Amino acid sequence: MYNRKDKQLAQKILTFSCELEEGQNVMLQLVGLNGIGLLRALVEEARAMNANPFIRIEDTEIRRILSETGDKNFWKNQAEADQLPLMKKMDAFVGIRASLNIYEQADVSREANKAYADYFVDPVHFKERVNNTSWVVLRYPSEAFAMNARMPTQRFRDFYYKACLLDYEELAGAMKPLQDRLEQTEHIRLKGEGTDIDFSVEDQTWIPCFGKRNIPDGELFSSPIRSSVNGYISYAPSVYQGKPFDFVKLDVRDGVVVDFDSSNNEALEEILDTDAGARQFGEFSFGLNPVIEEPMHDILFDEKIYGSNHLTLGNDYEIAPNGNESNIHWDLVCIGADVYLDGEKVREGRTFITDDLKGLNPENLMQ
Structure with missing residues (x-):
């Protein structure tokens, strides 16, 4: 299901970073399917604490399609009909960024990026999530991530967990x-x-x-x-x-x-x-x-x-x-x-x- 390091990381995120408590709501967002093992560990740890995980899994290519085609009205509706009401009910938020291609959004136009920022990111994340939840965001290791770091995959994974699990x-x-x-x-x-x-x-x-x-x-x-x-x-x-x-x-x-x-x-x-x-x-x-x-x-x-x-x-x-x-x-x-x-x-x-x-x-x- 997941490796030992993911379990350690999930425990650190929920207990130390988010200070999650029994009965609280936590949104667990995974962007990119690569980090599914860590998400599983987070869900298991949250339920062991008798907390309430809300799961959002997003495929990065679907996100790119939405980014390229979304305008003011689309993102305003996405925020108001879905994410903002849900975020307002959250006590904590964990965002896992697990894309295998950091350049996935490279062709999104300036106008499309601005619409997304103005009508989705700003109300949902800058105003609500950042100010009203205990939140933490992180990346997840992959071969592509190791390549950007110019390291062999296993050495990168060792480095990743060492950096993340610092005292x-x-x-x-x-x-x-x-x-x-x-x-x-x-x-x-x-x-x-x-x-x-x-x-x-x-x-x-x-x-x-x-x-x-x-x-x-x-x-x-x-x-x-x-x-x-x-x-x-x-x-x-x-x-x-x-x-x-x-x-x-x-x-x-x-x-x-x-x-x-x-x-x-x-x-x-x-x-x-x-x-x-x-x-x-x-x-x-x-x-x-x-x-x-x-x-x-x-x-x-x-x-x-x-x-x-x-x-x-x-x-x-x-x-x-x-x-x-x-x-x-x-x-x-x-x-x-x-x-x-x-x-x-x-x-x-x-x-x-x-x-x-x-x-x-x-x-x-x-x-």
Whole structure:
């Protein structure tokens, strides 16, 4: 039915991440049939807890057909007639992304993506699920996933479960000194190859992430003061809305992207033109998972790369807001820039160098 690691992962998701309780409703959504073993383990664990699982299984090619053909009226009806009323009854949500082709949505038009974002994702997920459930989302391993990570399949599976089943309570303790520093910080600068950007985070809220919303996890995030962001930044390879980018470079003035370059400028321009907030930043984060070393074209992993930061285009999170509103949220990742907090260098490349933060370096977290 499922393997031993899936059972461990299901237990961690429901008890630690979602903190599911007896009698609660939990939506278990599987996108892509590859993750059926984990879904079975989640259903079995939920019923053993006397919780109420609601199952949604979506084929990725059917999802592509709906994405390509859906318009405002279609997605509005889908949200109002089906998913939104059901989501309002949920106490928890687990989303398993198990597609075998990360480029399945590559041919979906800008207009179709916008209709889906405006009339389905925003009301069902951004407004209802994110704010009113205990939720967690994760990917599931496959040969295709291993190929994107440039690993043999078995080594990738070993890596996947190691990253996902990390001791998050230990990581939470190691994050605390960085959170304490950041809560007193007014100004942050990132400086590295192709990157020299600075911004204010004065009085912003910092949120530690250690397995409660994403699996794998390991980040500490806030949002910049929108108008304070100035400079230029270079990002690692990324895939967004099914479109691949080998690199992205942004020039920013007073919080707004004024120039850009990438391996796919036509697609990048379309994303930036989604709405006014798409050219501004809604999140800034430190990646802190000691297991994840290199980008693998999957943002749930890439945003957690140790020694990285993501300065995110688009919508902020209500839990750490800066007032930016957008129908995109693109966690572009910058790896290995030096980090300065109020002028003091605290990370050199990917290594924290101050005594209070050295506990976040991989050699100290994986002893």
